[in-house]
């Protein structure tokens with residue numbers, strides 16, 4: 001049977017989707033009681049009796065506590081915060097949630113790469129976009145938040161245990177094309193099945209964002225696990241400034257699944273920056289094009305969400321072969337059609353995330369030749385360097 005501290009720790013994974021904090025931190029866990037034969041009873045205090053997210057809490061609490069060793073069943077019941085308690089909660093909410101101040105301070109843009117389901121090429125896009133952004137002169141990091149199915153180490157060709165700096169920060173690995181990389185895969189035995197429970201998962205992701213020495217970056221791309229589960233919630237809570245990039249395949253079914261990721265984003269108020277359609281069409285060596293996964297889903301999703309379609313990436317064997325060998329096609333063979341499409345998408349990302357306004361600077365190069373036509377019209381009074389008109 002777990003201790004009540006262990007149960008509390010597990011309950012940290014239950015996030016209030018509106019307040020974006022754990023119900024433990026919000027003081028919403030009223031009681032933890034232990035019954036016979038592994039039964040645990042949890043009482044959660046809601047802000048209002050008719051709380052629309054009651055079901056969410058019921059499921060999330062049962063899941064978080066049910067996963068602990070020795071727990072056979074979980075009972076979840078609710079009461080309502082008193083007026084006093086509500087006031088104290090409001091007071092506490094006056095403080096910003098999320099990461100401590102200063103973490104990621106030197107990262108200009110955080111982009112969460114998400115999809116409704118697995119296998120649509122989210123990791124491939126993360127890896128190749130990170131390489132393309134770096135190659136275009138924008139220092140970029142890639143953080144593998146797909147803790148169950150991490151594939152970034154393999155795709156970016158780096159895998160060893162990271163070092164820890166004197167300031168006790170985890171140093172990201174740097175891949176051959178200059179991307180700073182972090183993955184749970186660096187810390188576990190190869191191919192080990194990783195079983196994460198809510199709180200550990202929350203902690204691991206938090207640690208990646210907080211304790212990794214990312215340094216100065218223009219972009220940090222986070223490869224999210226497929227779907228809209230715990231990790232997405234955690235990230236939304238930790239990174240209110242992050243933006244979501246949705247990867248989908250062209251068929252209508254995938255698009256409606258991808259829409260769920262967008263709905264999640266709306267619920268936690270993360271901005272969707274755009275859609276990338278991957279595996280859109282295959283062009284055979286004879287030039288004939290096959291729409292293997294259908295057509296148009298990316299544009300439809302983008303229209304529905306009213307965000308730009310940032311790229312359509314064709315199905316291409318070389319993209320897959322490179323990924324399997326730890327190479328990014330976008331930098332290895334930038335002229336390949338799929339690589340060009342990825343670079344175009346990277347430019348779309350750059351265009352929609354202004355990092356700094358261009359400053360006027362003194363002209364460089366040789367002076368312009370004098371005009372050989374007389375200037376006509378009325379001379380405007382211009383203040384000269386000496387201050388007289």
Ligand SMILES: Nc1ncnc2c1ncn2[C@@H]1O[C@H](COP(=O)(O)OP(=O)(O)O)[C@@H](O)[C@H]1O
Nearest residue numbers: 118119120121122123124279314315316320323
């Ligand atoms: N445009 C593409 N053309 C060919 N193969 C692709 C393409 N995009 C992804 N793949 C391959 O499909 C598989 C699944 O992609 P992956 O990026 O791992 O998906 P996800 O991260 O969404 O689960 C990988 O083997 C990858 O190399």
Ligand SMILES: [Mg+2]
Nearest residue numbers: 122123146151
């Ligand atoms: Mg993946």
